[in-house]
């Protein structure tokens with residue numbers, strides 16, 4: 001999707017910083033970028049770069065120390081967190097099902113919104129199928145699922161309400177390569193089908209490349225670049241990360 005000069009960005013992040021709450025220092029420093037509706041943004045960077053911290057700011061799990069975040073031109077500090085999180089939904093890496101079965105977990109957000117039972121069932125079946133979640137998982141609880149399976153269920157729980165913006169933290173980290181590749185393929189289609197914008201943190205650069213229309217590259221809390229995926233030198237980026245990891249390993 002290419003940027004149109006007349007289109008107002010759906011998400012505007014302006015000079016946002018986040019101070020550490022434990023110890024000293026800043027986790028994010030002077031970050032600015034804009035995202036259009038329906039874009040697919042891969043957030044990449046070495047461990048500790050601030051990727052998760054950035055996602056947490058976007059749905060107010062943390063508040064920025066300075067700067068401004070606008071959702072459709074409205075400052076997100078003016079939107080009550082529960083209301084914001086229905087529009088900007090975050091799926092954390094360590095997904096929790098809160099003691100519910102898979103079926104209850106995915107249905108719950110729809111129940112809260114007063115959807116009729118038949119529609120809840122329809123949406124449940126639809127997303128189970130789209131995410132290749134077997135029907136026989138429906139009555140399983142958290143401890144009967146692997147980390148990757150829990151993440152898939154948490155993604156279904158987020159998608160069922162069709163949020164404006166879906167924030168995903170390493171959604172493929174606990175999946176085998178077949179499932180990871182299928183999930184990325186699906187996430188690439190969803191913005192076109194539902195208008196959802198997706199921001200996804202991913203360490204696996206080949207998956208980030210396959211997925212993204214834009215790439216947001218963070219290092220040590222700073223924005224290195226925010227650029228269309230096709231303009232990025234992926235080979236160079238891979239090498240940068242390999243070098244950084246090697247240097248870190250030597251320092252340990």
Ligand SMILES: Nc1ncnc2c1ncn2[C@@H]1O[C@H](COP(=O)(O)OP(=O)(O)OP(=O)(O)O)[C@@H](O)[C@H]1O
Pocket residue numbers: 019020021022023027045046047048049050051052053054
């Ligand atoms: N509230 C906090 N106070 C102090 N330090 C924090 C706080 N939250 C996170 N950190 C530290 O800030 C750094 C950035 O964390 P963050 O989880 O955002 O990085 P990341 O890029 O997502 O890393 P990874 O790829 O390893 O998940 C890390 O070193 C983390 O330990």
